Amino acid sequence: MNLVESAIPFFFALLLLELWATRRRRGYRFGDMLGNLACGVGEQVLVATTSAGLLLYELIQRHGALRVDESSVWQWVVVFLGVDFCYYWSHRACHRINFMWAAHSVHHQSEDFNLSVALRQSAMQKALSWPFYVPLALLGVPTGMLVTCYSINLIYQFWIHTPLIKKLGPVEWIFNTPSHHRVHHGADDEYLDKNHGGVLIVWDRLFGTFAEEVRWPRFGTVKPLHGFSAVTAHVEPWRLLWRKAKTATRLRDKVRTWFAPPEWSPPGAPPEPGPLRTDADYALHDPRYDRADVVRALLVFAPTLGLALYFLRAAPALEPLPRAGIAVAVVLGLAALGFVLDRARRPAAVPLLRPGE
Numbered sequence: 001m002n003l004v005e006s007a008i009p010f011f012f013a014l015l016l017l018e019l020w021a022t023r024r025r026r027g028y029r030f031g032d033m034l035g036n037l038a039c040g041v042g043e044q045v046l047v048a049t050t051s052a053g054l055l056l057y058e059l060i061q062r063h064g065a066l067r068v069d070e071s072s073v074w075q076w077v078v079v080f081l082g083v084d085f086c087y088y089w090s091h092r093a094c095h096r097i098n099f100m101w102a103a104h105s106v107h108h109q110s111e112d113f114n115l116s117v118a119l120r121q122s123a124m125q126k127a128l129s130w131p132f133y134v135p136l137a138l139l140g141v142p143t144g145m146l147v148t149c150y151s152i153n154l155i156y157q158f159w160i161h162t163p164l165i166k167k168l169g170p171v172e173w174i175f176n177t178p179s180h181h182r183v184h185h186g187a188d189d190e191y192l193d194k195n196h197g198g199v200l201i202v203w204d205r206l207f208g209t210f211a212e213e214v215r216w217p218r219f220g221t222v223k224p225l226h227g228f229s230a231v232t233a234h235v236e237p238w239r240l241l242w243r244k245a246k247t248a249t250r251l252r253d254k255v256r257t258w259f260a261p262p263e264w265s266p267p268g269a270p271p272e273p274g275p276l277r278t279d280a281d282y283a284l285h286d287p288r289y290d291r292a293d294v295v296r297a298l299l300v301f302a303p304t305l306g307l308a309l310y311f312l313r314a315a316p317a318l319e320p321l322p323r324a325g326i327a328v329a330v331v332l333g334l335a336a337l338g339f340v341l342d343r344a345r346r347p348a349a350v351p352l353l354r355p356g357e
Contacts, residue, residue: 003152004154005312008309011119011158015116015119018114018162022163027114029286030289030294031297032110032111033112033114034337035228036110036120037116037119038230038301038334038338039106039230040120041304041305041334042123042230042234042334043122044312045308045312047123048311048315049315049323049324050127053126053127054130057130057137057143058137060134060137060138061137061142064137064138064140065138065140068139068145070145076145076149079141079145079146080153082135083133083136083146083149084197084199084203086136087132087150087197088196088197089132092196092209093132094128095196095262097259098257098259098261098262099241100125101237101262102237102238102240103122103237104122104125105122105221105237106120106122107120107125109221109233110220111277111284113161114161115162117161117185118157118158118159124234133150157181157199160180160181163178164178165177165178166178175199176195176197176199176200180195180197182216183213185219187217187218187219187221188217192222194209194210195211218277218278220277221277222262223240223272223276223277224275224277224282227341227342229337229342230334230338231331231335231338232342241258244266244269245266247269248266248267249266249268253266253267297337297340300336300337301337303333304336307329308330311326311330
């Protein structure tokens with residue numbers, strides 16, 4: 001059972017509730033919200049299309065050292081803690097290894113912070129992160145337990161993307177909270193690469209990556225995307241990484257670029273071209289849409305979302321060719337949505353969905 005898929009109606013219900021609650025403060029921008037949802041749709045479709053990582057995990061798990069009893073409550077608790085621990089190191093690596101950051105940065109590109117950002121996921125990250133869970137396979141943790149605990153971990157992280165909850169007192173010593181996760185999404189120097197935990201924040205406290213929220217962060221990536229296309233969101237980080245590697249004159253530096261931290265550049269490389277999110281005079285990417293723009297975007301997104309939801313339900317029973325065909329159709333729909341969002345530039349805005357912070 002796909003717990004994340006089952007939780008989708010609750011995600012949308014809470015998102016709409018937050019949208020209503022923040023309407024006076026303009027906490028949602030229309031283009032950003034649809035771009036976030038488009039990334040999430042693409043990620044779910046790709047996960048349903050490919051499962052190579054899980055197959056490899058299961059192959060290793062069959063030779064695991066221990067017999068894990070799925071009927072034991074305490075063993076479920078231990079596995080859950082193990083999954084959260086592996087998630088911490090996987091997430092930390094995604095911020096410190098360039099080729100993993102190229103995939104994970106999709107989640108951080110939004111310059112807002114709201115529940116739609118929780119659904120902004122990279123279609124490539126899981127393919128790069130699964131090796132961090134191999135220790136659980138070596139211990140013999142069944143695939144079903146891994147997937148269930150990992151899904152609960154992801155579902156938990158949905159609510160911590162809200163700007164409406166400030167501080168939660170003693171809870172913040174143990175658990176990841178909206179305050180902790182706002183820090184994680186901050187592009188400010190003191191917030192970069194902090195608070196990587198999934199459910200628990202104790203791993204960050206133990207391993208020196210914790211930071212307290214002392215002021216409201218500037219959200220987004222240091223090098224902004226400046227667009228709402230889900231396709232561009234996935235392609236642009238790899239293009240920038242390739243460009244950085246090309247500036248290296250020595251082969252070892254070209255190779256190192258892919259494995260170094262994001263802030264590292266080859267000797268002699270020119271500085272990152274602006275504008276940067278950390279610039280004092282940075283202007284938020286804030287295109288405005290009139291009603292016709294909104295209607296066009298929704299007319300593209302609604303059927304694409306419907307096709308994706310059908311695909312998620314039907315994928316296990318579909319033959320490879322129609323499964324691939326529907327997946328391609330969804331990707332084309334998301335590409336068309338990005339084209340609509342990034343080509344519309346009109347001065348008037350729809351009151352409820354007006355762009356702004």
